[in-house]
Amino acid sequence: MTAFPAxxxxxxxxxxxxxxxxxxxxxxxxxxxxxxxxxxxxxxxxRLVSDAGLADLFRAAATSGTYVDTxxxxxxxxxxxxxxxxxxxxxxxxxxxxxxxDPYTLVARRDVAAGEELTLDYATITDDPGFVLDCRxxxxxxxxxxxxxxxxxxxxxxxxxxxxxxxxRRRIAGTLPR
Numbered sequence: 356m357t358a359f360p361a362x363x364x365x366x367x368x369x370x371x372x373x374x375x376x377x378x379x380x381x382x383x384x385x386x387x388x389x390x391x392x393x394x395x396x397x398x399x400x401x402r403l404v405s406d407a408g409l410a411d412l413f414r415a416a417a418t419s420g421t422y423v424d425t426x427x428x429x430x431x432x433x434x435x436x437x438x439x440x441x442x443x444x445x446x447x448x449x450x451x452x453x454x455x456x457d458p459y460t461l462v463a464r465r466d467v468a469a470g471e472e473l474t475l476d477y478a479t480i481t482d483d484p485g486f487v488l489d490c491r492x493x494x495x496x497x498x499x500x501x502x503x504x505x506x507x508x509x510x511x512x513x514x515x516x517x518x519x520x521x522x523x524r525r526r527i528a529g530t531l532p533r
Contacts, residue, residue: 362434362459363400366442372396372473374444379491382444384473386452390463396473397445399426399459401436409433426480427522428458430531447501448474450494454518455479464518478505479519482526 371390377383390396404412409425412435416423424436424443436442451474453461461475477488478501486503498505505511506523517524525531 360458361403362428363398364402364437366400366436366440367398368441369394369396374441377444377446377472378493379446379448379472379474383446384441384444386467386469386471386473388469390467390473392463392465394463395456395460396453396463397442397461399434399436399442399461401434401440403428404433404435406431406433409435426520427482428520429522430525432522434459446472446474446492447477447488447490448472448492448494449476449490449497449501450474450492451476451479454515455520456518458521476505476511476515477501478508478511479515479523482506482523 368384369390371386371388372384373387374382375385412423421438422443424440426434426436428434452464452467452471453473453475454464456462467473474492481503483503488501490497490499490501506519506526512527519527522531
């Protein structure tokens with residue numbers, strides 16, 4: 356189903372990070388201590404599902420009221436995080452403090468002060484054209500609305516370079532349909 360390594364079944368969050376109350380949305384991930392640029396923050400894990408499998412999970416979640424947290428990783432391949440995992444608390448930021456180092460690993464994009472929220476630009480994790488999020492990140496560069504098409508924005512492509520999930524890197528490079 357994928358041309359890159361399978362994920363671990365579990366996730367990992369740096370001991371320098373913790374879940375706390377967020378002004379962005381409910382809970383968030385925060386730096387417990389200073390985290391230096393490039394330092395490992397989290398490893399995503401879970402199980403890979405197809406787009407059809409993901410649609411089934413979303414339908415079931417809508418009925419049961421559960422939450423499904425996903426990351427697009429390949430063409431029609433999605434990572435589903437384990438239920439109740441601390442990484443579910445990760446919030447979007449239009450000027451994120453973390454970004455992708457490889458298909459499943461987040462590192463600090465810059466030095467992050469103790470107490471600062473650890474955020475990720477959701478544009479770097481989804482190519483779902485139906486995804487829309489009204490943003491409340493509070494950044495001076497806030498886009499106001501985050502969509503599954505934001506990976507197409509040239510300013511984001513320049514800002515993040517190669518720090519995208521693999522499917523989006525391939526779309527940006529033109530090796531997959533846009």
